[in-house]
Amino acid sequence: MPPPGSRWLAAIILLFFWCSLPASAAPLRAVVSFSILEDIVRQIGGAEVAVTSLIGPDSDAHLFEPSPDQARLLARAQLLVVNGLGFESWLARLTRSAQFDGTVVTASDGVVPITAAGAGEDAGVPDPHAWQDPRNVIVYAGNIARALAGIDPMHAEAYRQRLQGYQAELQALDERVRGELGLIPAEKRRVITSHDAFAYYGKAYGITFLAAEGINTDAEPTAKAVAGLVRQIRREGIKALFVENIGDPRLVEEIAQDTGATPGPPLYSDALSKPDGPAPTYVRMIEYNTTALKEGMRRN
Ligand SMILES: [Zn+2]
Structure with missing residues (x-):
């Protein structure tokens, strides 16, 4: 049986080595x-x-x-x-x-x-x-x-x-x-979303995104702005309407009703999906959005 002091010493030495491990x-x-x-x-x-x-x-x-x-x-x-x-x-x-x-x-x-x-x-x-x-x-x-x-x-x-x-x-x-969207004819490259989150995507791949709301989601658009968007959708025959995984879908759903369009599946704009959803990583999110947008624009 070792003297009691040596057990303390062992404990102190052990603690010393544990503390000196790299952070x-x-x-x-x-x-x-x-x-x-x-x-x-x-x-x-x-x-x-x-x-x-x-x-x-x-x-x-x-x-x-x-x-x-x-x-x-x-x-x-x-x-x-x-x-x-x-x-x-x-x-x-x-x-x-x-x-x-x-x-x-x-x-x-x-x-x-x-x-x-x-x-x-x-x-x-x-x-x-x-x-x-x-x-x-x-x-x-x-x-x-x-x-x-x-x-x-x-x-x-x-x-x-x-x-x-x-x-x-x-x-x-x-x-x-770029390859996938390259197949969409120029006159079909128009999409409506809830808020204005896709300008960078649109610029990168040559698609015009029109949104009911601005770059934020905290301000309601004016009735005049919504009426203008509805007129443009009718005039240009835009069918590619999308809600998003964030924010309130009601405005786009109303616009869809007014224009006779059916909203596509929600696009992932400012957040990923939960792990069991279709967009759990950034790469999967872009792939998922691209497939949804491609199918939406084909209906234009
Ligand atoms: Zn946003």
Whole structure:
């Protein structure tokens, strides 16, 4: 039987070795603003990063209000990834109340923004929905990988390799979408959605998106604006009407009724689906939307 002091000594030595293990043995704690960023961080971070999204799947980021629990969650994080381009209007308030002292990464840094068209409060404001162009997500992924490597240099090589694979996947996705939509005749390339979330997709693939609401979902369109849209849909014979997985579908459903069109399946605009839905990852989301849009535009 060893003297009691030596057992203490063993415990102290063990504790010493446990404490001196590199901090990176525990996953890097990242918080992201919305579900699309969560997927991109997972693709690059793998098991080395534990990521939580403030705004969940199928949820409307435009109407988000952070809770005290979420401020506490952020206080413990090392990295916060946001979209930028005005998407997270609550950001400064949240980082202040969480006293967040980690790294903040704006995923859209370096993307060429589209300026919102439309009248009223949207005019001239940058459109935040840059993720709808896969070539922009190549930029997002690069910014995220750089931030992860900066905080956790021990796994920099793993992040670099996953980034390379993911960017190649996005490149292939872009080419696939371009090929699929290339078959749609020019005069059929018109789509109606609930809110104006697809300008980047439209610019990338040559489709005109018209929306009942502006780049946000918090303001009701005027009756005059809706009547104008209904006239245009009738005049141009547009049948490709879509609700979205976020926001209120009623306006588009009413417009569909007024114009005799049938809305297609919900498009995924500002949030992924839940894991068992049709758009649980960014790549699956773009593929799903593309199939739905292609079938919708064929009816035009
Ligand atoms: Zn939106």
